[in-house]
Amino acid sequence: MNLLGTSSGGRLGRLGAQLRPGAGGFLRWWGQALASWLPMRWRRALGLDRGRLLLQVDGDELQLRLQQLGELRDLGRVPMPPSAAGAVAAIDPLAPLLNARIADLPRWLLLAPAHGLRRRIHLPAAAADRLRDVVGFEIDRQTPFTADAVAFDARVLGRREADGQIEAELVAVPRRVLDPQLAALGPLATTLAGVDVADDAGPLGVNLLAPSQRRRYRDPWTPWNLALAAVAAIAVAALLWQLLANRRAAADAFEQRIAAQADAARRAGAQRQQLINLIEGQAFLDRARAQRPTTVEVIDELTRRLPDGTYLEKLSIDDEELMLIGLSREAAALIGQLQDTELWTSPALAGALQPDPGSGRDRFTLVADLGTAPPAAPAPPPAAKEADDGPTDAAR
Structure with missing residues (x-):
């Protein structure tokens, strides 16, 4: 029975049903969002969406459909497998009919739209953590059945920004409808990974099968x-x-x-x-x-002060000491003649005078301390020079 029309956001609902809090749900949603940007051929080659094999009971036949990458493709019809009492459970009836790639896909039983009862309910956002457990308490109020009498599941259709609640859809199928179809599948019932309900747009994306009855398929x-x-x-x-x-x-x-x-x-x-x-x-x-005075200045000063009868054998300037060695007829008067100058100070005889019989003069050794150099005479100003040159030019 179909008491409620198909939602226009069915595809969004199928995606919302996969969203769960925590790292696992987020990574799964993020991976699917990234994979949706790839071309379909690439996604098929990379095995990003293995798809699933849908089994739909139609009388004595079993219709097979392949759902992969958002597409639903009919594979054909096969006779219903024999019942579990007359078949070997270890043999897969569909294995000889399908290629290995399709035979290894997860198998789902797809129920007709009229078999499902669908109700929209509003729940707090915190209920999304355990949506299946929460809607289990709503079955008595939303459906005419008890929780033990139906196989149910729920999916998130959207979130309301105004009050922060989520809009969920409860999908329930009476067990008196589901159990005969599971029994009709025979040994295939143990190979089911889930039970889904179809609508006009395709499978809803819910799993009505109890978690303990779901078969886990290993991804090749x-x-x-x-x-x-x-x-x-x-x-x-x-x-x-x-x-x-x-x-x-x-x-x-x-x-x-x-x-x-x-x-x-x-x-x-x-x-x-x-x-x-x-x-x-x-x-x-x-x-x-x-x-200090320069050597030329010292020699010039000595030349002007020494008398004519005096000549030098040696003139030595060592650091600040001036030493004179020579012969003179007035050796005793040399100290007085060499005083009162700015070039040296404290002239004195070093040792006694020694007469020289050959020249008739006295040999002397005289030392003095060098003083500071006399300040240089300032150059005449240009005006004075022109004044000096004027009369000369005039005289010429």
Whole structure:
């Protein structure tokens, strides 16, 4: 019996029925959303949607349909298998009729639309965690049957933003309708992964079969997927290791380059300090030399002060000491003649005078302390120079 029309959001309802809180539901929804962007041929080649084999009882025949990648395709009709009493349970009646790829697909019993009772109910958002258990308490109020008299399931149709509730659909089938069809399948009943109900758009996407009666099918792509996942993990680990090795090599090269530049910088710093020391030493010598009279000035001053009967054998300037060695007829008067000058101070005889029989003069040794250099005479201003040149030009 079909007491409620088909929902316009049937496809959304089928997707919503698969959404469950937690990492598993989210990853499943996320994987399906990503797979929907791929071309159908790629999805079929990658085995992203294995599909399922739908069995529908039609009198003495069994209609087979393949649902895969959102498409529903008729495979044909086969006679109903013999009952379980006269058949060997270990033999699959459909195995000789189907190829291995389709025979290994999960098998679902598809019931006609008239067999299902559908009710829309509004539940709190927290009920989505355990929707099947929650709607089990609503069967007595929403249907004329008890929970033990029906096989039921529920799917989420949508969420209301206004009050935060979810809109769910309860699908129930009386057991007096379901059990004869399961019995008609014979040994195929034990191979079912679920029971679904059809509507005008196709299967609803619910599973009326009790969890304890569902057969678990092993995905043949699981070993390949695990192998690919292992290869991907190894490749990612190798890539990360290579990136780390590259970063380490780059860091070592950078450290070597910095060390080489540091050595060059240290050498440059040492050379710069040496140059500074040389410049400072030269500046000190220049200042010290500027504070003392030059040799020419000392000789000129001596030439003007020494008498004519005096000549020098040796003139020595050692640091700040001036030493004169020579012969003179007025050696005793030399100290008085060499005083009162800014070029040296404290002239004195070093030792006694020694007569020289050959020249008739006295040999003397005289020492003095060099003083500071006399200040240079300022240059005449340009105006005074022009004034001096004026009369000369006029005289000419």
